[in-house]
């Protein structure tokens with residue numbers, strides 16, 4: 001089901017928690033809602049679910065305006081951070097519980113055959129979550145990851161049109177989290193159900209989401225694919241929030257970036273920076289001299305912190321090149337940068353890169 005949100009706003013007292021947010025989500029998309037704490041993510045999810053009433057704005061599920069519909073009428077599946085399973089019910093019973101409301105809406109012919117219908121649907125879902133063998137277990141006999149899969153199955157049981165997930169993996173350890181992410185992606189692809197999930201974890205969103213919505217202080221900063229967010233951030237906030245970035249004051253003083261407007265806010269990503277000795281950096285004419293401040297071992301690479309005049313930068317260096325000692329003089333080359341001025345954002349390339357002048361050391 002397609003979702004459209006138009007100019008959604010919500011205040012709590014004098015505090016504007018959601019401020020004129022608009023977005024559209026295509027059918028079957030997995031969309032990550034992310035941003036710093038207090039940004040309004042949960043409030044938006046709750047308004048979509050019908051658990052919170054917007055002050056203004058419109059919510060459309062397909063062609064239907066749902067503002068006035070109750071949560072039950074909206075046909076939504078919900079999964080929260082904490083499993084919220086019924087402890088006194090087995091896995092089978094927990095999933096079957098999700099079907100109770102649905103049963104009331106079914107035609108009489110199917111309802112009369114209720115037990116068989118429930119049995120078939122629960123078994124389908126148990127197979128989907130890969131837990132058919134554990135149907136008779138109680139929640140306390142399951143691992144965290146297994147419990148969360150049951151919570152998913154229960155939410156999916158009544159065949160909702162929209163799945164809302166509020167930090168569903170936040171309580172898991174890193175390994176289980178990674179497994180569940182892959183599993184979620186696969187499941188959404190298979191079922192084709194439109195899904196919105198709230199997360200704090202940008203890595204999680206980048207890895208699984210078709211699209212991300214970045215919220216800050218109740219406003220939508222940007223909507224786009226993870227690749228778009230990374231390569232074409234529309235605001236300095238997004239540039240800093242997705243991936244690693246380094247602000248560079250006075251980018252126009254850097255060789256190859258002289259044309260940058262002096263009042264623009266500029267940043268580079270560590271992978272756009274080359275830091276090396278005279279031998280290692282061939283394009284010396286496009287580089288500036290700097291000094292190594294720190295060199296840290298990061299397993300597959302070295303993290304090099306260096307300073308050029310007053311600007312601190314960091315970049316990664318292949319581990320096989322060996323470390324660089326503090327106080328080593330180095331060449332620092334910026335391959336690309338990104339700048340923002342007012343509402344404008346523009347990518348920049350080092351203009352000297354294709355026109356290197358020979359330099360004698």
Ligand SMILES: Nc1ncnc2c1ncn2[C@@H]1O[C@H](COP(=O)(O)OP(=O)(O)OP(=O)(O)O)[C@@H](O)[C@H]1O
Nearest residue numbers: 012015017035036037038039040041042043044200
């Ligand atoms: N019922 C409420 N009454 C008053 N203030 C509220 C209420 N619900 C949320 N808020 C406030 O609205 C703001 C947005 O909250 P929300 O939970 O939507 O943010 P969030 O982005 O989900 O944050 P987090 O990542 O910490 O969960 C917060 O400052 C919060 O304190």
